[in-house]
Amino acid sequence: MRxxxxxxxxxxxxxxxxxxxxxxxxxxxxxxxxxxxxxRADGVVLSGGxxxxxxxxxxxxxVAEWIDAADVPVLAIxxxxxxxxxxxxxxxxxxxxxxxxxxxxxxxxxxxxxxxLPASLKVWASHNDQVATPPxxxxxxxxxxxxxxxxxxxxxRPIWGVQFHPEVEHTEGGKEIxxxxxxxxxx
Numbered sequence: 001m002r003x004x005x006x007x008x009x010x011x012x013x014x015x016x017x018x019x020x021x022x023x024x025x026x027x028x029x030x031x032x033x034x035x036x037x038x039x040r041a042d043g044v045v046l047s048g049g050x051x052x053x054x055x056x057x058x059x060x061x062x063v064a065e066w067i068d069a070a071d072v073p074v075l076a077i078x079x080x081x082x083x084x085x086x087x088x089x090x091x092x093x094x095x096x097x098x099x100x101x102x103x104x105x106x107x108x109x110x111x112x113x114x115x116x117l118p119a120s121l122k123v124w125a126s127h128n129d130q131v132a133t134p135p136x137x138x139x140x141x142x143x144x145x146x147x148x149x150x151x152x153x154x155x156x157r158p159i160w161g162v163q164f165h166p167e168v169e170h171t172e173g174g175k176e177i178x179x180x181x182x183x184x185x186x187x
Contacts, residue, residue: 001185002026003043006034008060008079010048011126015167016077019178020045032061036069043073043185046080048126048165063087073158075181081131081161085149088135095130095147102164104150108141111153113160113180117173123150124168131163158184 003025005016013029020027029047030039046063060083067074067087076084086092102125106114123144131149134140141151141160151162160181166174 001042001182002040003045003182003185004028004030004039004041005045005047006030006032006061006063006080008032008047008049008063008083010078012165012167013047015165016045016047019167019175020182023175023179023182025182032063035062036066039066039070041070041072043075043181044070045181046074046076046083048078048080067159073181073185074160075178076159076161077165077167078126078163079129081152081163082129084154084159084161085131085133085135085152088138088154090131090135090138090149091133092129093132094128095132101170102144102146102150104142104144104164106142106151108139108153111139111141112184113151113153113162113177114141114173115180117176121172123164123166123171123174125164131161 007013007029104121104123106119130147134152137155139153144150153160166177
């Protein structure tokens with residue numbers, strides 16, 4: 001199974017690649033300027049990044065071009081999650097910064113990304129901006145005391161976003177979230 005990591009300048013992009021590799025996926029890190037025609041994939045991970053999208057219409061490389069046309073599962077992390085929120089009609093805002101351990105509450109433990117995980121997890125976060133309002137129709141999957149939209153799901157397509165960093169070893173259940181994502185890519 002081929003699952004590239006689209007590099008949005010994140011400090012932990014290599015960790016996303018490594019977790020996917022360790023779980024048996026064929027993976028590579030590709031620039032976010034990669035054209036759709038070159039995105040041979042069974043699924044895609046959008047990495048985090050330091051770019052602030054709040055209050056701008058800044059593109060995230062060529063991600064907008066292919067996300068509308070791609071028909072593979074997408075897991076977006078941090079700024080990738082924020083991009084999905086803005087791209088699909090949600091709102092972004094400066095929030096209470098979360099750096100380090102965060103108490104995550106899983107609102108949809110029945111969702112395949114969180115299947116079998118506890119309703120409360122300690123996850124690792126690193127952000128100032130956040131999705132303030134999810135796009136119309138999207139499901140809220142998880143929240144934290146400082147961030148109302150820690151995880152969300154598209155209503156019709158296999159697209160999910162998480163504000164926290166499941167690739168970081170300190171995130172409880174992080175490897176399982178990636179394993180669940182790969183399972184969803186196989187369907």
